[in-house]
Amino acid sequence: MSDTMVALVTGANKGIGYEIAAGLGAHGYRVGVGARDAQRREDAVAKLRAAGVDAFGVPLDVTSDASVTAAAALVEEREGRLDVLVNNAGILGDTWPDAPTGVTPAVLRRVVETNVIGVVRVTNAMLPLLRRAPAPRIVNQSSHVGSLGLRTTPGVDLGGASGAYAPSKTFLNAVTIAFAAELSDTNIKINLACPGYVATDFNAFAGTSTATEGAEIAIRLATLPDDGPTGGMFDAAGTVPW
Ligand code: NAP
Numbered sequence: 001m002s003d004t005m006v007a008l009v010t011g012a013n014k015g016i017g018y019e020i021a022a023g024l025g026a027h028g029y030r031v032g033v034g035a036r037d038a039q040r041r042e043d044a045v046a047k048l049r050a051a052g053v054d055a056f057g058v059p060l061d062v063t064s065d066a067s068v069t070a071a072a073a074l075v076e077e078r079e080g081r082l083d084v085l086v087n088n089a090g091i092l093g094d095t096w097p098d099a100p101t102g103v104t105p106a107v108l109r110r111v112v113e114t115n116v117i118g119v120v121r122v123t124n125a126m127l128p129l130l131r132r133a134p135a136p137r138i139v140n141q142s143s144h145v146g147s148l149g150l151r152t153t154p155g156v157d158l159g160g161a162s163g164a165y166a167p168s169k170t171f172l173n174a175v176t177i178a179f180a181a182e183l184s185d186t187n188i189k190i191n192l193a194c195p196g197y198v199a200t201d202f203n204a205f206a207g208t209s210t211a212t213e214g215a216e217i218a219i220r221l222a223t224l225p226d227d228g229p230t231g232g233m234f235d236a237a238g239t240v241p242w
Pocket of ligand 1: 017
């Protein structure tokens, strides 16, 4: 097993995930670029390598048991362990805001399948590899729009009532708290990152910060020291209310 720390970022072919991969690479991690499309994955790996990152491609569709099992086998065979997992892949659904009175069961299922079940699927597949690392870190990509505290605070504008995307992040937050509780007697830290309103394909580049800025909190949580928190939700400014 090599001494180089190994990270896997899901949905790393573009947007915030790509910048998390670039940032972890700059911190000296070898970075697995988890991406479902072969061409987009290869392009991202080539771009990262050209920028000096020790990147490798990991075919990964977070909605597929077979794909996730194969991804874990690839990381196991190639690296033997995993130090950092960033569950970044996510989808919005069909529209934003996705008013609850208009959301279809099909869209709701698709969003939850990717944003929640995908995270659980990938995390549980990677846990055996994470347990072999000296200081494992898991970061789940959440959003301010999933905060019930913010959503029920008068005057806070989270972009309209959301029936699928925002609730999927609230669900993810609850799942992350459960993982943190179960793993509390291990050295694994698992936290939620809220990147802010970031200009990516996700919002047709309407976001107000860059993907590099949006990646910062996930990178910070992925590289937490041993006395850092677990089971929390954070943005660039600090703790985000549940
Ligand atoms: P993005 O540019 O649309 O990137 C999303 C990434 O997820 C892409 O690489 C996409 O791959 C991947 N992905 C989607 N479904 C997947 C699947 N089934 N398997 C594997 N990969 C999949 O969006 P982004 O803005 O960077 O968003 C990244 C994360 O940040 C998401 O979890 C999002 O909810 C969260 N977030 C974003 C914002 C924002 O303002 N942008 C704010 C809060 C939270 P393809 O290229 O193959 O589609």
